[in-house]
Amino acid sequence: MDSKLATDRAEALKLVHERLEMAVRGGLIRLRVEGQSRDSRTIGVRGRDLLNYGSCAYLGLNTDQRLIDGAKAALDQYGPVFSSSAAYASIGLYTDLEERLGKIFDQGHVLVPTTTTLGHLSVLPVLVSPGDLVLLDHQVHASVQLTAGVLRGIGAEVRTIPHNDVGALYGVLSEDAHKHKRVWFLADGVYSMYGDTAPVKAIAPLLDEFENLYLYYDDAHGVGWRGRHGVGHVLTEVGYHPRMIMIGSLAKSWGAGGSVLVLPSQTMAEHVLLAGATFTFSGPVHPAELGAAVAAADIHLSAERDVREEQLLTKIDYVRDRLVASQLPALSLERTPLWFVRVGEPENAIELARRMMHDGFYVNVSGFPVVPLGMDGIRFTTTLFQTDDDLARFMDALERNIEGLVVPLEWRIELH
Template sequence: MEASEHLQIVEEIHGEARRRKLFFQQCTDDALMERQVTVNGRHLLSFSSCSYLSLENHPALVQGVHDAVDRYGTQFSSSRGYLSAPPYEELEARLSQIFDGHALVVPTTTLGHQCVLPVLASEKDALILDHQVHQSVQVGATMARAAGTRVEVVRHGELERACDLVARLARRMRTVWFACDGVYSMYGDLAPVRLLQQLLDIAPNVRIYVDDAHGMSWAGRHGRGSFLSRMPLSPRIVLVTSMVKAFAAGGAVAVFTDPQERERVRMCGGPMLFSGPLQPPMLGAALASARVHLSEEIVKRQNELRDRVDLCNRLIKEAGLPLLVENESPIFFMRLGLPRVAFAVAERLMAEGLYVNVSIYPSVPMKRAGIRLALTSAHTPEDVARVVSALARHVPDVMAREGLSRRELDGLFEHAVPSESLRSSAYERAPSRRPRRPVTMAAPLMVQVSRTIHEVDRTLWNGTLGGVGACSWDAMATAEKLFSNQREPQHNWKFWYVVIREQNGNPVCVTHFTQSLNKDDMLMRAEVSEAVEARRARQPHFLSSEVIMTGSPLSEGNHIYLDRRGPWRAALDWMLHLGHEQYEAAQANMFMLRDMPDGDVEMDAFMLDRGFVKMPMLDSHRLEIHWKDENELAATLSKRKRQHLRLQIDRAALFDVRSHGAGSDQRQPLDAAEQAHLWRLYRNVATRKRRLNVYELPEDMVAAFLASPAWEVVTLRLPASAGGPADGLPIAWYAAHVHGEHYAPFLCGFDYRYVLSHGAYRQALYQMVVRARKRGKRVVHLGMDADIEKSRFGTRAIKNCIYAQVRDHYNGAVLREIVAEVGVGSAPPASCRATEFRQDSVA
């Protein structure tokens, strides 16, 4: 997905929340007093504060700010690489006492992760991210990746799968880090400490990196946090936590057991050297808060909050509300599915004077929205009873109006959190606890990986993927031969074939991967690609990257056969793992699943959970042939489209249409001069059409198509008597993949002198349809682009998308600079343009 497309989605959904007065609102109180706020003239009881112990108005903290300002002023403007303000030394000493470790104060948790991760993880290390670890950790991981760290992502709800990944990497890397949250900010589930201990037991070079920003203060000795209350600090754990939330001050703290490790981060962490420090007022507040944490008062406040949490858990359970996780966390997430359901519930609560957080995309997956309650020690038992009572009235009613059942919610949120997180140690002591779901083991699968199609069973391959794009068994044999031993790097590809079966031999997942050099601007607008091509005149491989993709640049369509009746998730995970292995071995810049069906919500969530970004793709066009002749086809069309068809039928008499090649039913010969001419006509199109910008195919492709039983080459000649060229050479041609009941024209070439004067392009489209019928095919695939022209024959537009992972964003940043230079204005969507048929290659 391009940045603009992602931003459009976020802007739309956040804009809707803002219109409903749920997001981006302004408090108008003269003075803020803990749990009460005034918004849009309405007094509201707020359940959105992360100040879980309500220390923000504590007299000692307020006085600490005053004292610091009086002594040190409003700021101490010096990088800590040079000088630190006086309170830092005492603050870090007191924090070290709280954590029983070595503390380093950093400006924010976000900058803290950017300090720590790129220093602790280098090109010798691996970093595995829980995919729901806080975004600030992911930013730090991106910086570490840029320096060479291997970064992997595991699904939050299936963290058990991380064990195998950690074990493999631990044998090859200096250190394997696993990064997670102590308390997850949206769902409120706790880090699965039993699983984390299992990870540590795998090998001595495995370490845990924790963001416990939402766990600080309300749990643990001296308020050292939820995570350390359940898993003590050790030399193999590094923790970063916030002083902005329950600690009620500013900044953040990174905690180490090794003082040398702390000093390495202090001296080498970028934000420690180049970012502003924590300023004196917040240093004063933090010092005062640290003193409170080291006193008995912190225990009293923790107990007060725990009473509220226990009460809320009990009332929610009695009300039968769809709570995702029950534990000792002050964060409660009510599962509601679609954003509009969460919006409706939040609006009803606001009408009753209650403000709650709506959790929606991108904070949570699109169909895992909900209501988030945050309790503080300032909330009274009456406050807790009031909000739960309101939820108990409105949640069931809104769900009924939306036709949303509990069973559907269970399905939407299945595996949303690790099974261990469904109960915490504190929760295990509660008699009304929610039972832990057993971990579901994946069914045993048989995996075959081949480097050539000749090692794959022809019948199995053709029965699963033969009708897709241009990847039948014979087509792949042709591609392997064509894209090897070529002069240009973009014409040398590598192939891997994956067949995953159940124990009974039934295929669950079948695909093939291709490694090839691709243009990074292939999906950009034509104006941008033209500017990039100007630079490629000097640097042929400018803004080009090695890509691992399902399918290949010589095919189109969803190249993954997936039997959703079987253990498809386990099989798809295997497939992705194998693709990732090739991705890492090749150090490719992108891992891409090509031309997947759009609108598959289950697949969207599956791929998002595995760290893939969804990007829109051009529509493809499909025509079902259920008519006997052109007259019957015309009867299915509108009046205007019938007129267009009749014109093409009449024009057909002008053209001499011939079929060539081993895959043809006529096999008329083409000599070397004619083949070279077809190549030049193909280049006419390839160099003109930049909407889907790809590298040109090699010149010997025409000969390869002619020799292949999977391909048919069709030429259109225009006699000189009808205004055609005197040499009698073709003025248009196309190559079509032919297999079973499918006919798929893939690329073409034109003499543009005849496109307007004699309608060569439209006639070529007509001949594709006619040839498919004459050859007894049931489906003709007309590919992407030229939507209007293809729709005139009654095609059905099929929405497509891509799921992709990108190693880094450097090329994207360069491309954005070119976009700015070009100054491309708004342009109509591709579906609104009528353009000449062009080669349908990688998207």
């Protein structure tokens, strides 16, 4: 390794350690939850019940009795784990789940990786070839960036482009697409920190102009709560395409475990299943997770899911209206259940999270390397567990506690 590169890496790791250690000392991360209310509305932290604004179970399904019953039935039949590589044998609940997911993602071909991270590590190294150009959105999830290191190792050229900058993407494609057999653009559907979304409608026409372009979207935070049967942000906005792949989580809004990989052809799905490393060498989705996921799939195939989405959107709209009215420095006002309020300095972000915890609210303090330097703040989520009164009290506390902590910037946010 080049000595300057090694020095830079050491300095970066030192900075990461220092920043995270500050949050650990502040009692804000690496927490052990002592328990939660039956409806998951509160969590127990150091002897106190805090209203939970860090959950990604947006539709409130993770404590639904139907999912719990499905998990228990699977445990009774198979035990806590079916300890075998799925390449050799897997339990019948996989088939039950795949059949339901096939109805939900009815124009794609589905696989069920153990996690989204392991899904990335199976599909991308199989489909990306040496000499391909791989373009990463600057804010794409860390699990995708991890996989990009593997792609470099097999001989792909990997570059990063500015976040959600379609013009920059078009510029690179115009300049360099013809030099490569394939070009891959990797992005999130709904971004996990800021809650903004990929401009998928603006990107989709590029597939027609550049016939060697392939799109790969991690829609972990979009699948479940958004779109018909919960297909997520990406497929709701642009539908399916023979050169587009989507992966979503079954452990967030879905309320269970595992993930879903939606591929454009049966041939591609079979190739990934047989050749993808983590489909062979990683452990399977555990029986309880599969049992819960099957129960959740039945809910997603019913009208009940649509009702839950509308209820969630009403809560999202309330939070967004309050952010606008108070002119808090939210980095996105898109209609998603994720919010990020920037204060700018790590000490200030930690202090804001402490104040919120003192007032009875658990939020996610966030700083470098999760967000760029100077963009420290708090992330919070909107879920169906939160009552209207909870949301009102939370926003009151946020407006009160942020006073004096924001690094001065010119903020003026409006709804359009």
